[in-house]
Amino acid sequence: MKITINNLQDTKKVGKIISENLLSGTVLCLDGDLGAGKTTLTQFIANEFGIKEYITSPTFNIIKEYQGKFPLYHMDVYRIESEDDMYDLGYDDYIYSDGICIIEWSDKIKNMLPEERVNIYIQRGEDENTRIFSVTGKGIVFEKIVEELKNENTCN
Ligand SMILES: Nc1ncnc2c1ncn2[C@@H]1O[C@H](COP(=O)(O)OP(=O)(O)OP(=O)(O)O)[C@@H](O)[C@H]1O
Ligand SMILES: [Mg+2]
Numbered sequence: 001m002k003i004t005i006n007n008l009q010d011t012k013k014v015g016k017i018i019s020e021n022l023l024s025g026t027v028l029c030l031d032g033d034l035g036a037g038k039t040t041l042t043q044f045i046a047n048e049f050g051i052k053e054y055i056t057s058p059t060f061n062i063i064k065e066y067q068g069k070f071p072l073y074h075m076d077v078y079r080i081e082s083e084d085d086m087y088d089l090g091y092d093d094y095i096y097s098d099g100i101c102i103i104e105w106s107d108k109i110k111n112m113l114p115e116e117r118v119n120i121y122i123q124r125g126e127d128e129n130t131r132i133f134s135v136t137g138k139g140i141v142f143e144k145i146v147e148e149l150k151n152e153n154t155c156n
Contacts, residue, residue: 001146005131011037013152014133015044018118021144022049024070024098027114029106032122037131038104041120042074045102057104062089071099078105083112118142 005011018028022045030038043055049068057076058064066072073094080086086109094101095114106113116139123132135146 001135001149003133003135003149003152004125005133006127007129008040011041011131012044014149015041016048017148017152018145019045019048021141021148022070022100023141024100025096026141027095027101027103027117029103029113029117029119030122031105031107031119033124036122036124038122039076041122042102042104046072046074049100063094071097073097073099073101074104075101076104077108080108083109086112116142118145 003014005014022028028045030041032038039055039057046053046055046066046068049070049072051066051068051072053066055064055066055074058074059076059078062077062080063073063075066074075094077086091112103109103113106119116137118135118137118139118141121134121136123134125131135142135149
């Protein structure tokens with residue numbers, strides 16, 4: 001499904017809906033150009049999730065850990081060169097943990113992603129603060145998020 005985001009407030013709303021539906025072990029993949037809003041959406045999700053810290057893209061350290069309702073593992077795999085790099089970082093332990101994984105630039109490791117996941121592709125729109133979110137995925141968390149987003153009037 002696709003939704004049009006008019007401003008940061010809309011992104012915050014989506015973050016809230018996502019946060020309310022996350023289950024232990026959920027993998028959320030965020031893709032889209034530099035500055036699309038992947039970290040911004042992560043920040044909103046994290047806030048709703050009881051995390052007070054300021055979230056920055058962990059581009060250099062790849063993975064950052066936060067503690068909310070569940071542990072949140074925030075990854076930015078932009079600089080990853082090979083699957084081995086990911087294994088060396090303990091990727092499997094994170095992906096199959098009880099925490100939540102949010103992965104920016106997930107397309108770089110697409111062959112390593114679990115089948116059951118939520119993908120959000122963010123595109124810029126006409127205006128400075130406009131975005132198009134394309135939501136795809138598989139599994140119960142994906143289905144619930146789509147259902148709730150459809151109930152929002154931002155839906156196309
Ligand atoms: N509706 C919106 N949703 C998200 N971000 C928005 C929106 N409107 C404007 N912005 C701005 O766009 C920028 C998005 O930056 P952000 O760091 O979240 O991008 P990113 O996709 O994580 O980039 P990178 O690939 O460099 O990590 C922020 O400055 C944010 O305030
Ligand atoms: Mg980012």
